Amino acid sequence: MRTPPGISPATFASALQEFANVVGKEWVFTSDEDLDLYRDAYSPLRGEPDERKAAGAVAPRTVEEVQGVVRVANKYRIPLYTISTGRNLGYGGSAPAYSGSVVVDLKRMTQIIEVSDSQHYAIVEPGVSYFDLFNYVKEKGLKVWLDVPDPGWGSLVGNALDHGVGHTASRFRNHFDAHCGMEVVLANGEIMRTGMGALPNSKTWATYKMGYGPIVDGLFSQSNFGIVTKMGIWLMPEPEAFLQARVMVPAYGDLHELVEIQKYVENLGLAPGAPELGSPLLGAAGDTKSLVDIFFKGPPKFDKQHMDLIAGSKLGYSAQLEQYGRDNKIPYWTLSTTFYGPRKVVEAQWEALQDIVSARIKGARFESTGALTDRYEAARKGLIYPQNLGIPNLDFFAMGTSAGGNQPTRGHLFFSPVIPQSAEAILEANRVFSKAVNDIPLLQKVPMFNLRPFSLPSPFFERSYMFVLGFPVLDDPEINKATVAAFRELIRIGADHGWAEYRTSPIFQDQVMGVYSYNDNALLRFHEAIKDVIDPNGILSPGRYGIWPKHLREAAR
Amino acid sequence: MKGWIAIGVVAIAVAGCSSQESSSGETAEGDRPVLTASVPKDEMASASPGKKVFYRWCVECHGDGPRYPGTASLAVKYGKDMPAPLEQRKDLTPESVALFVRQGVSVMPPFRKTEITDAELAALGAYLSHNEEAVAPSAK
Numbered sequence: 289m290r291t292p293p294g295i296s297p298a299t300f301a302s303a304l305q306e307f308a309n310v311v312g313k314e315w316v317f318t319s320d321e322d323l324d325l326y327r328d329a330y331s332p333l334r335g336e337p338d339e340r341k342a343a344g345a346v347a348p349r350t351v352e353e354v355q356g357v358v359r360v361a362n363k364y365r366i367p368l369y370t371i372s373t374g375r376n377l378g379y380g381g382s383a384p385a386y387s388g389s390v391v392v393d394l395k396r397m398t399q400i401i402e403v404s405d406s407q408h409y410a411i412v413e414p415g416v417s418y419f420d421l422f423n424y425v426k427e428k429g430l431k432v433w434l435d436v437p438d439p440g441w442g443s444l445v446g447n448a449l450d451h452g453v454g455h456t457a458s459r460f461r462n463h464f465d466a467h468c469g470m471e472v473v474l475a476n477g478e479i480m481r482t483g484m485g486a487l488p489n490s491k492t493w494a495t496y497k498m499g500y501g502p503i504v505d506g507l508f509s510q511s512n513f514g515i516v517t518k519m520g521i522w523l524m525p526e527p528e529a530f531l532q533a534r535v536m537v538p539a540y541g542d543l544h545e546l547v548e549i550q551k552y553v554e555n556l557g558l559a560p561g562a563p564e565l566g567s568p569l570l571g572a573a574g575d576t577k578s579l580v581d582i583f584f585k586g587p588p589k590f591d592k593q594h595m596d597l598i599a600g601s602k603l604g605y606s607a608q609l610e611q612y613g614r615d616n617k618i619p620y621w622t623l624s625t626t627f628y629g630p631r632k633v634v635e636a637q638w639e640a641l642q643d644i645v646s647a648r649i650k651g652a653r654f655e656s657t658g659a660l661t662d663r664y665e666a667a668r669k670g671l672i673y674p675q676n677l678g679i680p681n682l683d684f685f686a687m688g689t690s691a692g693g694n695q696p697t698r699g700h701l702f703f704s705p706v707i708p709q710s711a712e713a714i715l716e717a718n719r720v721f722s723k724a725v726n727d728i729p730l731l732q733k734v735p736m737f738n739l740r741p742f743s744l745p746s747p748f749f750e751r752s753y754m755f756v757l758g759f760p761v762l763d764d765p766e767i768n769k770a771t772v773a774a775f776r777e778l779i780r781i782g783a784d785h786g787w788a789e790y791r792t793s794p795i796f797q798d799q800v801m802g803v804y805s806y807n808d809n810a811l812l813r814f815h816e817a818i819k820d821v822i823d824p825n826g827i828l829s830p831g832r833y834g835i836w837p838k839h840l841r842e843a844a845r
Numbered sequence: 846m847k848g849w850i851a852i853g854v855v856a857i858a859v860a861g862c863s864s865q866e867s868s869s870g871e872t873a874e875g876d877r878p879v880l881t882a883s884v885p886k887d888e889m890a891s892a893s894p895g896k897k898v899f900y901r902w903c904v905e906c907h908g909d910g911p912r913y914p915g916t917a918s919l920a921v922k923y924g925k926d927m928p929a930p931l932e933q934r935k936d937l938t939p940e941s942v943a944l945f946v947r948q949g950v951s952v953m954p955p956f957r958k959t960e961i962t963d964a965e966l967a968a969l970g971a972y973l974s975h976n977e978e979a980v981a982p983s984a985k
Contacts, residue, residue, distance in 0.1 A: 325956075374957060584911070584917055685915075689918030
């Protein structure tokens, strides 16, 4: 039997018995076979001594059971690690940050507490997946849309708490932003409700975000200060129509104006859909649907002349390539976005965007789906990425399969620092990371995608871009180790330029938290001060996002 | 490894071919049920326990159609040797189903007991090995 570090087998056995008294024996897992289910399926450290592994797992069903589990953990000083649906693949999955923790698996908490299609919100438990809520809404005929991330089996709660993002209108894409109110089980076993939930009999828990006094919700995201057991989330009213459109521009230099326009129209609210940049000329699939098409069908096939021109480009540019694009009507850059609302409004918004672009970018061309009203048909016909229409699926998981003749993998990691929203920043990030790969042997040794010939960022958050590089996780431990080392180097390089991650797997959390170091790591020290007060025994998800309880802090350094 | 470096250096892998795929005007991808909620209610109500598990947990990757990741991958892997959609396979056993569900393979992660219980896994195995008794419509 495994035990958490520093806990004797006898103590652990007592704790396990008491966990069983709370959740029932069948929901306490200790066998090696069962605990294999609490390994990170995509870990690059699989089979290595530093792979994160659980000593046990418990699966409560109700908030009372969560409280019971937490009290037992406190009594025996058992480190816990909370997962929702446990599908945070690429970011740690169902494994703990601290090996030897007991995973608290909330997948059994599947209650959809309420969905209101007059106030446009849902209140859900952590085990509710996007699929679950979508099916519920569809079955009940409720007139609301979800905003979903690429994979639909994730938890609305877990995704929001890990700063996940989606694909519809800007105000819904930032999932944490779109949340409203939480219920949290604290380390002492007490239940706290935030926002208007702190007011008994309030009917505005899921509609007024701020409550009264300091807004503490953020403390429970990307952290280990409490176990969230309910969360409200704002939903988009079902629009009458939608329209997906694409702006196509011919010159490399047009990128600047295109980005400036994108920011203007999104921040104004004129074009709130996910503003995805692409480059057909460079073969860089900008929008997610084109990327997923590549997963299924393999990369687009270009003729030799085109490929030679791409290979000869520097930072994605060559005059000959640009001319080739003009001659063959292949745009250098594209910007695609989706509009939602009444038919005449979405058509007018698109028309306005075209006018703005035409006035500022010579030779711009446009295409669109026209206003449509049946999102299932649009998804089924492959016209629009279903996620842009709030429809969850698992299409993205074609990545890393053998589909399309691509090379199969065992998982992936994404390096995704935040960069400013400008063409200048896109070029600088490309320049810096491209040069790094050129100069640093460590970075040349590992398979990496989305850097060359040119990397276009992900636009899912407002006002910033995520510059995303991907790494496959393979069956070769030596390559995987090199990938981890390369990732660490990229974190360092990014930090030197003022770019750092929005989210990572526990493997990198200490390092990344370490680069957010202003004033002698004041932010981390603040987190630690909070941790020491509200979780003095350090039982909740030790190490998550670099926050270690006092008794483990020295060792973590 | 070499194949990966090629992909890493040129964002899109080298594959010399004279035709260029158009990026717009996609052909229809084939009809697909969107989710379990799209399976007609009476069909689901009378579905066997194993079929219910399949439609809840497996169909999103292993449904029958070109846009299911698991099916698309298996189609490449098996070619003409075996049908790619799992429901059409004749060779699956409860043991082999359990193996894949609890261990995963490639980018398919394992499924925990809080997702698919052992009893549900057995039902799924019976369903995919075409070895379950017919379930009367009035049963659950």
